[in-house]
Amino acid sequence: MLELQIRAGATEVHVGLRSKESVxxxxxxxxxxxxxxQVSPGLLAELVTVAHEGGxxxxxxxxxxxxRPDDESAxxxxxxxxxxxxxxxxxxxxxxxxxxxxxxSIVAGGExxxxxxxxxxxxxxxxxxRRVVVPHTLTLGEVAAFCRLDGLEIETPVQTGAxxxxxxCRLADTPGIGLGCRAGYADGAGVDLGGFLDGASDCAxxxxxxxxxxxxxxxxxxxxxxxxxxxxxxxxxxxxRALRGHAAGVPITEVIEQIDRVxxxxxxxxxxxxxxxxxxxxxxxxxxxxxx
Amino acid sequence: MIEIRLSTVDRLDEALAxxxxxxxxxxxxxxxxxxxxxxLRSAADRVRRAxxxxxxxAPVAWPRTADELLERLLAVLGDGPTTIAVNDIGTALxxxxxxxxxxxxxTRSRPHSANQKDGTPPRAGIDAALMDLLGVRxxxxxTDTDVTGARWPVRQLVDAVPxxxxxxxxxxxxHGTGPPDCRTLCDEPFHLTANARWQLNHGHRxxxxxxxxxxxxxxxxxxxxxxxxxxxxxxxxxxxxxxxxPEALAAAVDRHS
Numbered sequence: 001m002l003e004l005q006i007r008a009g010a011t012e013v014h015v016g017l018r019s020k021e022s023v024x025x026x027x028x029x030x031x032x033x034x035x036x037x038q039v040s041p042g043l044l045a046e047l048v049t050v051a052h053e054g055g056x057x058x059x060x061x062x063x064x065x066x067x068r069p070d071d072e073s074a075x076x077x078x079x080x081x082x083x084x085x086x087x088x089x090x091x092x093x094x095x096x097x098x099x100x101x102x103x104x105s106i107v108a109g110g111e112x113x114x115x116x117x118x119x120x121x122x123x124x125x126x127x128x129x130r131r132v133v134v135p136h137t138l139t140l141g142e143v144a145a146f147c148r149l150d151g152l153e154i155e156t157p158v159q160t161g162a163x164x165x166x167x168x169c170r171l172a173d174t175p176g177i178g179l180g181c182r183a184g185y186a187d188g189a190g191v192d193l194g195g196f197l198d199g200a201s202d203c204a205x206x207x208x209x210x211x212x213x214x215x216x217x218x219x220x221x222x223x224x225x226x227x228x229x230x231x232x233x234x235x236x237x238x239x240x241r242a243l244r245g246h247a248a249g250v251p252i253t254e255v256i257e258q259i260d261r262v263x264x265x266x267x268x269x270x271x272x273x274x275x276x277x278x279x280x281x282x283x284x285x286x287x288x289x290x291x292x
Numbered sequence: 293m294i295e296i297r298l299s300t301v302d303r304l305d306e307a308l309a310x311x312x313x314x315x316x317x318x319x320x321x322x323x324x325x326x327x328x329x330x331x332l333r334s335a336a337d338r339v340r341r342a343x344x345x346x347x348x349x350a351p352v353a354w355p356r357t358a359d360e361l362l363e364r365l366l367a368v369l370g371d372g373p374t375t376i377a378v379n380d381i382g383t384a385l386x387x388x389x390x391x392x393x394x395x396x397x398x399t400r401s402r403p404h405s406a407n408q409k410d411g412t413p414p415r416a417g418i419d420a421a422l423m424d425l426l427g428v429r430x431x432x433x434x435t436d437t438d439v440t441g442a443r444w445p446v447r448q449l450v451d452a453v454p455x456x457x458x459x460x461x462x463x464x465x466x467h468g469t470g471p472p473d474c475r476t477l478c479d480e481p482f483h484l485t486a487n488a489r490w491q492l493n494h495g496h497r498x499x500x501x502x503x504x505x506x507x508x509x510x511x512x513x514x515x516x517x518x519x520x521x522x523x524x525x526x527x528x529x530x531x532x533x534x535x536x537x538p539e540a541l542a543a544a545v546d547r548h549s
Contacts, residue, residue, distance in 0.1 A: 019406040022414065029404035029411040033491040036408065065401035066419040094401075095381060096421035111401075116358040116382030137459030142355040163460030165352065168400040170455040171516065173413050176504040177489045181456065184488025184497040185509070195497065196484060197516060199460030227493035290464035292322040292354070292471060292514050 002047055004233035005223070006054040009240030013051055014091065016061040016224055017044050017082055021071055025078045026061040027093055027111045032225040033178060045085040052086070061224070063093030063109035065167060076100060089131070098127040107131045110157065113167035117145055124152050133220065136161035137199070139291065140207065140282040144214040153217035158208075159235055160222055163199015163287055171197070199287045202279040203270070208242035209252050210282065219243075234265055293528040294545055295347060295447065299512075300479070301327050301335040303533050308342045310545045315339045316530065318349030320379045320397040321457045321514040323357040324471040325478060326350075329364045336368050349377045352397050352457065362386055377432055384426045393447065394428040396454055399437060418442055432530065435522040448526035450548060451535040452510065452517035461514035478513030481534070485509075524548070 005013060016026040016038040024030055028037040039047065051058045060082040067075045079090055079101060090104050093111025108114055108123050110133040123129035131153040134146055138156070146154045162181035164171070171180025185196040204211065204219070211219065219239055226232040238259060245255035260266050278285045296307040297316035307315050317335055318326045326349075327335060336346045348368050353361050361383065368374050369390055378384040379397025402416035415438045418431060423444060430445040434453040439446045463482065464474040486507045488497035500506060510517045512534060529548045533541050 018408075022406055023403035024406045025403075027404070029413065030406045030408050031411050033411075033493045035493055064403050066403055066417070067421065068403065068417055069420050071403075072421075094419060094422065096419075096425055113380060114382070115355070115380055116353050116386075117355055118358065118386050119380075119382035122382075122385050135459070138355065145355050163458055165457045165459050168352070168397050168454075168457050170400065170402070170416070170453075173402075174455065174486075174507050174518070175412070176501050177486045177507055178491040180486070180490075180507075182490035182497070183486050184490070185484040186487045188483045188485075190485075192487065193484070195490070196466075197456070197458065197462050197511075199458055199462070199465070201460070225492060227495075286465055286468065286470075287460045289470040290461045290474075291459050292324060292351070292357075292461050292464075 001223070001229040001232070002050055004229055005236055006051075006056065008233040008236035010056060010236050012057040012059060012218060013047075014059045014061050014224060015039060015044060015047055015087070017041065017078060019074075019078060021074045023064070023068070023071060025064045025075050027063040027065065027109065028225055033227075035225050035227050037224045041081055041085065044082060048086040057089070058087045059089045059091050059107055060087035061091050061109070062097070063091045063111045065093045065111040067094050067097055091133070098123060098129060102128075105130065107133065107155070109133050110135060111167055113165075117149060120146060120149055120152060124149070131155055131217065133157070135165070135167070136201065136281070137163055137165060137291065139288060140210055140214070143211070143216065147215040154215070155218040155220050156211065156216050158204035158211070158219045158221060158239065158281060159202065161201045161281065162197070163201055164197065199290070200277065200279040200285075201281040201287060203274040204281040205238060205242055205256070206252055206280065207282040208239060209246045212243065212246050231265070234263070238263075238270075294548055295345075295528065295530045296541070296545065297349070297530050297532045299325060299534055301331055304335055304338060306538055306541070307533065308338065308344070310542055311549060312344065312545055314345035314347050316347040316349055316377065318377075319351060319513070319515065320349060320395055320454070321351055322461065322471070322478075323351050323353075323361055324475050325513055326361075326364065329367050332364055333368055333371055336374060337371060340372050345375060346373065347375045347377055347393070349395060350379055350383050352380045353383045354459065358382060375429070378426075378428075381422075381426070384428070388427065392426065392428045394423055394426065394431045396432050396434065396449060397457065399431055399433050400454075430528070435520045435524050439526070445528060446526040447528040447530055448524040449530045449532065450520065450524045450544075451532045452520050454515055455509070455518050456516040458514040458516070462511055462516075463513050482511040483508065484511060
């Protein structure tokens with residue numbers, strides 16, 4: 001998976017490590033719908049070596065949204081193992097954990113729910129955080145406001161998201177329905193409502209020039225839980241093409257036309273599942289107009 | 293102790309006529325639904341004059357709503373004794389030093405399972421270190437959250453368990469609109485029954501597993517709830533008036549007192 005991502009044009013990767021405790025120490029369960037999301041310590045060291053050889057930065061996901069008091073020392077040891085393996089940053093999801101690794105470059109992960117500018121400034125000023133991952137449910141203007149904060153890199157999720165507030169969601173815990181934000185529902189009369197709770201903001205490819213223009217540092221594409229590593233790398237490749245096109249002054253419409261000519265996945269998957277359904281993250285859609 | 297929670301001020305007379313110790317104004321999800329400043333201050337004043345604790349529930353703040361939210365909250369705080377139930381860390385930090393309760397939106401967090409075969413998450417608990425950092429006076433939880441050994445007074449919602457909040461509001465989408473025009477559309481609940489599951493490794497909606505009792509959800513605005521299945525254990529109980537007719541609300545207050 002890492003080699004595919006390197007070839008696809010990734011410049012940074014996120015990794016997670018298996019926990020020795022009963023709880024995961026990052027934002028994913030060890031197993032998401034049958035797919036492992038974390039690696040062994042041995043593989044982590046190998047991944048870090050390969051990533052660094054490829055010039056990639058390695059972010060270590062320790063972004064569990066809560067560290068229970070009984071788990072704190074195990075959490076610290078968990079992070080120490082990753083630091084020993086040579087990771088470049090530690091992504092945290094709990095505010096107290098921002099203070100636990102003063103010598104380390106800390107990334108405020110999406111699980112922290114940094115939904116206000118004041119919170120981002122607090123993380124920078126009090127904890128020395130230099131990068132914030134903003135929630136996936138922001139408008140482009142809101143992302144731009146984060147980008148205007150001095151001394152902070154802004155990382156924004158660009159691919160997948162159901163419009164719900166992930167930091168407070170327990171819908172994924174409901175047995176039998178998988179990710180409840182995407183599940184199907186019927187009303188009281190039994191009328192099928194489809195994905196009623198799905199706020200659909202899965203793609204930001206058309207907005208790559210705008211994101212680059214406002215100064216976003218990193219575009220995040222989920223991958224650790226991906227069931228299809230080739231498809232996942234293809235997504236990275238699409239965004240890389242859009243970034244290269246923007247740097248070369250090629251309009252995004254032309255970049256997408258080029259993708260359309262050579263990528264079967266575009267017509268078979270992207271267009272019907274994302275474009276036709278207006279699953280656009282930063283465009284004016286009914287989903288975004290319903291933002292509270 | 294009983295808190296009657298009102299998402300709007302429409303039932304304030306009814307709430308004040310009942311023997312509750314506190315009245316909560318607002319909800320966790322949406323600034324548009326929170327009463328406007330004058331309404332909120334006037335309602336809070338009436339609650340104080342009735343000798344009850346005023347709790348204002350601050351909805352989760354987003355970049356475009358944070359300033360307005362803070363303005364409304366500070367106005368109420370300036371009028372007299374007020375407890376703010378904060379539902380995001382940014383608002384909590386901005387109100388540092390004021391009487392704060394960690395709201396249901398701040399006590400949602402729970403770790404995931406490290407089991408390679410079984411992804412069932414551990415029971416939700418309280419992020420003690422976070423509560424210490426924020427200096428909250430009490431915590432609000434649902435009846436699913438483990439409060440064993442909690443070092444803070446616990447306020448427990450008895451009516452339902454919130455399981456999600458939409459930034460993209462499903463009720464507004466259903467009506468093809470959005471804030472501020474949707475303000476009155478969430479005065480009625482919308483009931484859902486799951487009829488398809490969605491697994492990451494399949495990527496589409498598919499039939500529910502055989503034998504599964506389809507989960508039932510209730511949507512109020514942008515908040516999604518499951519039925520409460522456990523009995524409350526805390527002395528301080530929050531009764532959300534939206535779930536009750538006037539007669540049922542009076543009975544619930546009586547039952548939990």
